[in-house]
Amino acid sequence: MNIEEDTSTWLGCPTPLEMYQHQCALLEDELTSAYQLLTRARANIAGLVQMNDLLLAGKTKTETELRLALADLSSAHIHGSEMSKEIMSLKMIAGQNEYLRIENQRLLLELKVYRGPPS
Known part of the structure; x- marks a missing residue:
């Protein structure tokens, strides 16, 4: 089918000017929406920057x-190590003391045996 009829004069068809105006209105709505999104994004970024500053602090x-x-743990570790050395030396002394007591x-028992029964 070959249609060569000009339909621009039909009832209800927009003129080129009306189509451009409609396109401009759509673009204005889109720009308004984009501006609102940009404003919200800027507010979100400002909030994130503030949160980041608080986190860094x-x-x-x-x-x-x-x-x-x-530092406290290291000091306690050093103190504990020194105490451990002192405890080990005290244990050695206690061991020597026990050995000497025995x-x-x-020797007292040998001396009693050597001297004989008390008269």
């Missing part, structure tokens, strides 16, 4: 507390 504080806790009891 908290991170710095926590790192400082961690360093202090590690040896003293043995």
Whole structure:
């Protein structure tokens, strides 16, 4: 079918000017919507930047507390090591004391045997 009839004059067909106006209205709505989205995105970014600043401050504080806790832990470890050395030396002395007490009891028993029964 070959239609060569000009339909632009039919009733209800928009003119080129009306089509351009309609297209402009659609673009204006789209731009308004994009501007609203951009405004919300900027507000979200500002909130995220503020949250990031708070997190960085908290991170710095926590790192400082961690360093202090590690220093305390190291100091406690050194103190515990020194105490362990003292305990080991005291255990050695206690062992020597026990050995000498047993040896003293043995020698006293030998001395009693050597001297004989008391008269």
